[in-house]
Amino acid sequence: MAASTLFEKIWTSHVISDLGDGFALLHVDRHILHDLNAMKSLVELRERGYAVRNPELTIATPDHGVSTLPGRNIDTVPEGAALLRGYLEETRRAGIRSFDMNEDGQGIVHVIGPELGLTQPGTLFVCGDSHTCTHGGLGALGFGTGRSEVIHVLATQSIYQKKPKQMRINFNGTPGKGVTAKDLILYLIGQIGADGGNGHAVEYAGSAINAMSVEGRLTICNLSIEFGAKVGMIGPDDTAYDYLHGRRFSPAGANWDRAIAHWKTLPTDAGAKFDREIDVNVANVGPQITWGTSPQHVISVNDVVPDPATAGDAARRDAMNGALDYMGLTPGQPIAGTPIDWVFIGSCTNSRISDLREAGAIARGRKVKPGVSAWVVPGSQQVKQQAEAEGLHEVFKQAGFEWREPGCSMCLAANGELMPRGQRSVSTTNRNFEGRQGPGARTHLASPSMAAAAAIEGAITDVRKMMV
Numbered sequence: 001m002a003a004s005t006l007f008e009k010i011w012t013s014h015v016i017s018d019l020g021d022g023f024a025l026l027h028v029d030r031h032i033l034h035d036l037n038a039m040k041s042l043v044e045l046r047e048r049g050y051a052v053r054n055p056e057l058t059i060a061t062p063d064h065g066v067s068t069l070p071g072r073n074i075d076t077v078p079e080g081a082a083l084l085r086g087y088l089e090e091t092r093r094a095g096i097r098s099f100d101m102n103e104d105g106q107g108i109v110h111v112i113g114p115e116l117g118l119t120q121p122g123t124l125f126v127c128g129d130s131h132t133c134t135h136g137g138l139g140a141l142g143f144g145t146g147r148s149e150v151i152h153v154l155a156t157q158s159i160y161q162k163k164p165k166q167m168r169i170n171f172n173g174t175p176g177k178g179v180t181a182k183d184l185i186l187y188l189i190g191q192i193g194a195d196g197g198n199g200h201a202v203e204y205a206g207s208a209i210n211a212m213s214v215e216g217r218l219t220i221c222n223l224s225i226e227f228g229a230k231v232g233m234i235g236p237d238d239t240a241y242d243y244l245h246g247r248r249f250s251p252a253g254a255n256w257d258r259a260i261a262h263w264k265t266l267p268t269d270a271g272a273k274f275d276r277e278i279d280v281n282v283a284n285v286g287p288q289i290t291w292g293t294s295p296q297h298v299i300s301v302n303d304v305v306p307d308p309a310t311a312g313d314a315a316r317r318d319a320m321n322g323a324l325d326y327m328g329l330t331p332g333q334p335i336a337g338t339p340i341d342w343v344f345i346g347s348c349t350n351s352r353i354s355d356l357r358e359a360g361a362i363a364r365g366r367k368v369k370p371g372v373s374a375w376v377v378p379g380s381q382q383v384k385q386q387a388e389a390e391g392l393h394e395v396f397k398q399a400g401f402e403w404r405e406p407g408c409s410m411c412l413a414a415n416g417e418l419m420p421r422g423q424r425s426v427s428t429t430n431r432n433f434e435g436r437q438g439p440g441a442r443t444h445l446a447s448p449s450m451a452a453a454a455a456i457e458g459a460i461t462d463v464r465k466m467m468v
């Protein structure tokens with residue numbers, strides 16, 4: 001049998017019908033809904049005379065629109081209350097399991113899938129959210145869908161897709177001090193550009209990936225869409241199996257043994273071909289920080305803001321000038337030392353327990369600079385409970401951070417939690433687009449430890465100075 005890739009194996013095993021010209025109808029194993037798309041999609045489905053084909057394979061949770069204020073309830077954000085009530089009514093009516101606000105299991109869709117054991121190697125996992133590529137960190141084939149596709153999946157438990165090309169990115173070597181999964185993936189995007197993965201399913205491999213925790217792998221895969229790759233994935237191994245063992249919806253008993261036997265067949269075979277391969281020596285990577293309005297606008301924290309005059313063409317030069325104007329920065333200025341107003345530690349990129357431990361290690365025994373608003377928003381109820389069991393909430397609160405309830409919050413600011421115009425944040429999120437954290441708000445992307453260091457310093461700073 002010809003050598004095959006992880007992507008190829010999962011794709012092939014999910015084809016219901018080959019439609020020609022590279023298109024196929026694929027079976028969907030898991031479909032997760034969130035509060036921004038559930039109500040409208042379910043109402044439209046019903047009005048068109050369909051029922052949910054497989055409610056038992058459909059999961060829902062409110063994350064984008066919920067308040068993260070401690071003590072929250074459905075009316076904390078009055079503008080969103082009708083949406084949340086509609087979400088509850090429609091998921092109940094459709095017989096879909098929802099992990100409701102303040103219920104164990106609630107959280108950001110891409111945090112709860114893995115932690116509940118719903119995301120499993122070899123599964124095809126979709127959600128109406130572009131960061132569904134996150135689930136590839138456990139060897140699933142995950143990708144985001146548009147609204148009409150959400151309705152198609154609800155009605156048929158299948159999806160029509162064009163098969164992408166395949167790319168492998170090999171991260172080899174040992175990361176230096178203060179360099180995290182977030183730094184590696186931001187560095188890659190800076191190297192290959194925001195369109196460097198267009199039209200490809202990406203597999204991450206190499207010694208640095210092999211040595212990485214599952215939570216780091218989820219962070220890596222989360223940003224795949226930020227360089228145009230709809231799919232990012234990593235071959236399952238013992239690290240993935242250990243992570244999944246004993247989780248709420250993981251296989252158990254004899255089913256666990258059967259699952260492991262299947263999962264072991266999934267990794268890419270030696271000699272399998274990719275359309276493109278990229279090698280990254282992680283020893284060359286320092287802690288990263290974005291300076292502009294795209295994740296590709298990224299530099300090491302000790303670099304200076306780039307000069308648009310060095311751009312290769314007029315379009316790039318104009319884009320860089322526009323980004324610098326929006327961000328209020330000057331070419332040639334050191335990025336370190338830029339004063340900030342906000343720090344946001346959260347989102348489906350960096351709100352897991354290991355992220356909070358990293359940030360907590362910097363915050364411990366220190367104080368947030370007066371005048372800086374610093375928020376920690378755990379990615380899920382489970383993350384929050386674990387952090388509180390470890391006393392991390394007290395570490396953050398004593399340092400002057402706000403300790404909040406799980407949700408997307410200031411990643412998208414869809415729940416009204418936004419940064420005032422003109423203010424500047426360091427955020428652990430995945431998008432620094434204009435207006436992403438509020439109209440006129442300026443966002444610098446970085447790792448959790450870099451964000452915590454910025455909160456203490458009141459400015460963008462090299463976290464390594466604060467590391468023992």
Ligand code: SF4
Nearest residue numbers: 131347348408411412
């Ligand atoms: S945390 Fe941000 S990127 Fe992730 S699902 Fe929520 S809004 Fe989307």
